Amino acid sequence: MTKPVRDLRIDPDRMLAAFHELAEFGATGDGGVNRPTFSEAHLAARKWFREQIEATGLEFRLDGAGNHSAFLAGADSQAPTLLLGSHLDSVLNGGRFDGALGVMAAFEVLRTVQDAGLARKVSLEAIDFTDEEGTLVGLLGSAALAGRLPAELLQHPRGGREALLEGMQRAGVSDESILQAARPQGSLAGYLELHIEQGKRLERVGINIGIVTAIVGIWSYRLSFLGRADHAGTTTMDDRLDASLGASAFTLAARQLVLKEFPGCVVNVGNMTFGPGAFNIVPAQVDLSLEFRSAEEEEFKRLDSALLACAHEEARRFGLDLRVEALGKHSPSLMSIEVQDTFAAACDDLGLTHLSLPAGAGHDGQSFDGLCPVGMIFVPSKDGASHSPREFTAWADCVRGANALLQTVLKLAL
Numbered sequence: 001m002t003k004p005v006r007d008l009r010i011d012p013d014r015m016l017a018a019f020h021e022l023a024e025f026g027a028t029g030d031g032g033v034n035r036p037t038f039s040e041a042h043l044a045a046r047k048w049f050r051e052q053i054e055a056t057g058l059e060f061r062l063d064g065a066g067n068h069s070a071f072l073a074g075a076d077s078q079a080p081t082l083l084l085g086s087h088l089d090s091v092l093n094g095g096r097f098d099g100a101l102g103v104m105a106a107f108e109v110l111r112t113v114q115d116a117g118l119a120r121k122v123s124l125e126a127i128d129f130t131d132e133e134g135t136l137v138g139l140l141g142s143a144a145l146a147g148r149l150p151a152e153l154l155q156h157p158r159g160g161r162e163a164l165l166e167g168m169q170r171a172g173v174s175d176e177s178i179l180q181a182a183r184p185q186g187s188l189a190g191y192l193e194l195h196i197e198q199g200k201r202l203e204r205v206g207i208n209i210g211i212v213t214a215i216v217g218i219w220s221y222r223l224s225f226l227g228r229a230d231h232a233g234t235t236t237m238d239d240r241l242d243a244s245l246g247a248s249a250f251t252l253a254a255r256q257l258v259l260k261e262f263p264g265c266v267v268n269v270g271n272m273t274f275g276p277g278a279f280n281i282v283p284a285q286v287d288l289s290l291e292f293r294s295a296e297e298e299e300f301k302r303l304d305s306a307l308l309a310c311a312h313e314e315a316r317r318f319g320l321d322l323r324v325e326a327l328g329k330h331s332p333s334l335m336s337i338e339v340q341d342t343f344a345a346a347c348d349d350l351g352l353t354h355l356s357l358p359a360g361a362g363h364d365g366q367s368f369d370g371l372c373p374v375g376m377i378f379v380p381s382k383d384g385a386s387h388s389p390r391e392f393t394a395w396a397d398c399v400r401g402a403n404a405l406l407q408t409v410l411k412l413a414l
C-alpha cells in the first residue's frame with residue numbers, strides 16, 4: 001500500500017551525502033567554501049550539480065543567465081512551474097550552508113516527489129540561481145529569469161565590468177543571453193526557498209523553523225560632509241570647519257536614533273573617505289557610505305527622513321555643508337500570506353515549532369515580488385554566524401527544514 005502523502009519524508013542520508021560532496025568544491029579547509037560567481041570552483045560545483053541531476057533521470061535545464069535546474073514536469077505540459085531554489089555561489093571565504101542547503105533541499109524534494117510517483121497539477125523546478133551574493137551583479141540569475149534585470153546594470157555592475165566580462169566568458173554566457181533568460185508572463189506558480197537564518201533569533205528561542213514575513217528593503221546614500229582644508233597646526237580649534245566631526249557625530253547619532261525610535265530597523269555606516277586625507281590637514285571633505293534596512297515601507301520613509309534630518313543637523317552644528325547622493329532604494333518584499341500559512345500548516349503536521357520573522361538579508365525571492373507568490377523558511381544558524389567559515393546548522397535542523405519544504409510543496413502542487 002502506498003503511504004499517505006502527509007507521511008512522505010525526504011531521504012536525509014541521500015541529502016547529506018550530496019551536501020557533503022558539494023561542500024568539497026572550493027573547500028577552504030576550515031569548514032568554509034570559496035565559490036564566488038563564475039570562479040573555477042563555482043563552475044565545478046555547477047558541473048557536479050548537473051551530473052547529479054542527470055543521474056536521477058530528472059530533466060536538466062540551463063538558461064541564458066547560467067541558472068541550473070532540475071525539472072519535473074506537471075501532468076499538463078502547459079502547467080505553470082513552482083520554483084524551489086537558492087544559490088551555489090558563495091561570498092569570498094563564506095560558509096557551506098548559505099545557498100547550498102536550499103539548492104540541495106530543493107533537489108531532494110524533487111527526487112522524493114519523483115520517487116513517490118505523485119501526479120502534480122504544476123511542474124516543479126529545483127534551481128541554482130546565478131550570482132545571488134553579488135560578486136558580480138547581485139540577484140543576477142533570479143532578476144534575469146523574472147525579466148527584471150536592467151540591461152544598464154550589466155554595463156555598470158557592482159563587481160566591475162571587467163570581472164563580469166571575464167566571468168561570463170568562463171561560464172559561456174553573454175549580456176544578450178542573460179537578458180533572454182526572462183520567463184513568459186504567468187509561467188511561474190510560485191517561488192519557495194529554504195535558507196539558513198544567518199541570525200540568532202531561532203537559536204535563542206529554541207524554535208525549529210522561521211517563516212519569513214518579508215525580505216527587508218535596503219536604501220543607501222553617499223553623504224558628503226563638506227568643510228575647509230586648513231593647516232592642522234596653526235588653525236585654532238574653534239576656527240576649523242572639520243568635515244570629520246560632522247561625519248563622526250552623524251554616525252553616533254544615527255545609531256542612537258535607530259536604537260530609540262526604530263527598533264525593527266538597522267543602520268550602517270560602512271565606509272568613510274577623508275579628503276585631502278593627511279595628518280597635518282584639517283579634513284575638507286568626508287564621504288560616508290550609509291545603508292539602512294526595514295521590512296516595512298511606511299517605517300522606511302520615516303527612517304529615511306529622520307536620518308537625513310539628522311545628517312543636516314550634525315553638518316550645521318559644525319558649520320559644514322552636506323551633499324546627499326541617493327544610490328539605491330530597494331523596497332521591502334512581502335511574502336505571500338497563503339504560502340506563509342501553508343508553511344505553518346506543514347510545520348504543524350510535522351510537529352515542528354515555528355515563528356514568523358522578517359529576513360534581514362537580501363534573497364532571490366525578492367526578484368519575484370508581485371510576479372508570483374513567494375515564500376521562505378529559515379532553519380537555525382549556530383551563533384547566528386554566516387558569510388564565514390563558522391557558519392553551521394545542525395543536520396537535524398537541515399532535515400526538518402527540507403521536510404517542511406517538501407510538505408509545503410505537496411500541499412501547493414498536488
Ligand SMILES: [Zn+2]
Nearest residue numbers: 098099132195
Ligand atoms: Zn544565501
